[in-house]
Amino acid sequence: MNKLRLRSLLAFLFAFALIAAACGSDSDTASDDGGSSDDSSSSDDDGSSDDSSGDDGAASGLEGTLRVLIHQNPPGVEFFESFNDDFEAANPGVNVEMAVVKADDIPTVNQTRLNANDIDVTTISVTGFDKAVQPYMSDVDTPFWQQLIEAGLLMDLSDQPYVQNYDEAAIADGSFDGGVYSLGLGRTIYSGVFVNLDLLADVGIDVPTTWDELVSACDAVTDAGFKCMIAGGQDGWPVFVGTYGLLGALYPDQAGMVEGLWTGDLKWNDERGLELFDRYATYADMLDAESAGLTGDSAGPRFAAGDVAFGPMGAWMAGPIDDAASFEWTYIPFPGADDAADNQTFFGKYDMSLAVAAETPVADIAHAYLAAFSDPATYNDFANATNYLPTQPTAELSNTLGAATAPILQQGNFAIGQEQLYVNPKGAGQWAIGREAALWLYNGDFGDPVEAANQVQADLESGLAG
Template sequence: MRSKGWKLIGLLLVLSLIAAACATDSADDTEAPAETEAPAATEAPADDDAPADDDAPADTEAPAMDLEGTITVLVHQNPPMVEYMESFNADFTEATGVEVDMSVVGAGDLSTVTQTRLTAGDIDVIDVFGFANPVQDYMTGANPPNWQTLIDAGLLMELSGEAFVGNYDEASVADACTYNGGVYCVNLGRVSYSGMFVNDTLLAEVGIETPTTWEELVSSCDTVKGAGYKCMVVGGADGWPIFVGAYGLFGSFYPDQAGFVEALWTGEATWDDAQGIEYFNRLQTYASDMLDPEVTGLGHDAAPARYLAGDIAFMPTGVWQAPAMADATFDWTYIPFPGSSNAEDNQFLFGKYDQGWAVAEGSTNPDAALAYVSMFSEPDVYQGFVDATGFLPTQPTATLNSPLGEDVADLMSTFRVGFEQYWVAPTGAGQYSNGSVAASLFAPFNEFDDAAELAALTQADLQAGLDASG
């Protein structure tokens, strides 16, 4: 991957703009640039807008600013993304002379490590997930999310005056990166985590159609296992892939995810009402019957390799696993998880805004850090990132050129932000208060084997927090 059009002269011009922006910020840190001055998010810079080589200023007329030194970058573990970033880092160093020291941490550790390193002042560019879990007016006494505390503490740089922000669509900038009128990141992609990969070749061999309802899914698993094959696989050893694999089931029960969060807080819905108990019953079927017992020993990154053996019908997981499917020797599709008895309720993809870039306010090399994000945001570089990761693009000029893109193209109009992006537990709630993650609590992954009992415990733990918050 070599970035197209990143010629030295073009780079110097871009960096001169960055220098000017930084100088303005230094002159008055309290005044963020007006939003009306930012480039329109729907108008990505066209390649032909770049200065022609013969019109570029001579080297002696270039801005007197040289990038040097090293920048430190923090990202979360995602093998296709990490591989792409390693290649991009080499390109950035070749273009600028700036070395890149990249650290990779587990997704579950990213928030804690980010706060630690920002506080220590030894990080320049940070991989941040889309701004989620904002505290709503009805959430009495709830604690703000980590991203909000970082911004309130002045640890993230405000970016609304940076030209590269205009390369991203308005929705992603507003929904995933904006707080109190300021822009603090650029988001690199939406992901759906509520669907499942389907081994079409295996289903055809055993004589069944792609399931569109819960009952059809149950029957499909029975047929597949009866033919000597396995129903489902996820990375059960890591815990979280178990309940993420059931997010589609959850969404089919509660398609208005933000509304359900509010209903739980206000008492209009409970985890142990009739609908909730049926949801827990289906979670138990998924965890204890559909998932093959061998998944208890498989990590998340190992699950796709196991699925590629071809003897498993379904892999419920996020679209970020699509790059691994390039090696499949069987035909496959990606569909919404059919968790409802009504096929019309199984037409939605739920997900989140995934990885993004933020810059540390206390960066010791801010010009290079901004240049790093600017170069990455060039449309051709970003397109390479989308091709490598399978993220649903947040730049309007990018396309998802893959079999996955074909599968989800018609479903993108149904994309909805998922429950876990809205949910904030009441202060004082018990450990089981979030029923969206309850799949991993059933045997063989945990000790619970009674769905109604777990539903009641979940509601009791939630109620304890609601009572404590007044």
């Protein structure tokens, strides 16, 4: 990050904020978000004070402690540590206390700390506002983020200027019931395939664009003595996540697919469903036996060794692969459909999303913090540090992943995947989540794809009937 650039920006922003505050322009925001009011007694509550003109905090007019919560993600943590240092340097009256938790702990920690009024800016989700309850669903629980909003624990950011730095889709993802409650800091692709271009050239084949071409390419690669593809079979989940692009290729309308499964208009064992499961089985056979000993984290560096043609993995592995690979590579949508035109979409999710506690006593600092982070130059640095697909229209990834994905993303061909849209009916059997079936076929839980599809549909219907 360019610290001089950031500090100059922060100084400008906060000088402007101080002038605006003196003119009374904060009163509307304060009354809406519960952070501070425009009377003299409340300035002590939000960490600023009219009596601070003689101390260091007067440089920006901000004073107090900002409590920030983020999730464990090494590049992201490193960036925020540096950003926090810069923010404190530009605002000597401010202290940033940052806590880091595991991603799986975010719902519980947010519930506890927001209710205790023990947090100001928080990572509210690493999957966006997902699993929203739809009108056709019945007897399902509302997602945790919705429960926090309806409990009045998150601040509506609709009127904050920095929100407009993000693209419309990202703003929509962080919105609920007419308000904007989170900033989506990035998107993640989980449906693509890393391709070893040098290996394919050595074998004498092109990058596959259809399902049949992929199968033929694998045959050619293995006949030449190389490995076709690998995934983190030891962890399990990377095997089925590797097929999310295959699922999307056959069901490009992922939201429509979820609705169809709930209403009965689609079935896992109808004609198209059986085609999907047959391809799941083929995919499981194409995975090299070495996959069984690989974790999700080790599969990327193993692909980078150079003797594997394809790595069906999330885009988050781009960093480790770029660091270790000595060959040319690219990242493509999974060629799961028969028509190349149907294999032009990346599927994924929104990742890290920041929110502000509704009852924070330092609302002015929280907004200044998010405004500084949301500055396009600073945000661009963040996106490149984390390899998130940018949610600001002016940001670009200046690396191999960015070059590979730009032609697809610039066409608007990014869609939220089924994992973020599907809510399993209560009472459904253990095999009801059909998007995971490639793992079961890989593990040998089912010896036949038709048997697997029939079982998945039966377990789904047991929940729908309840």
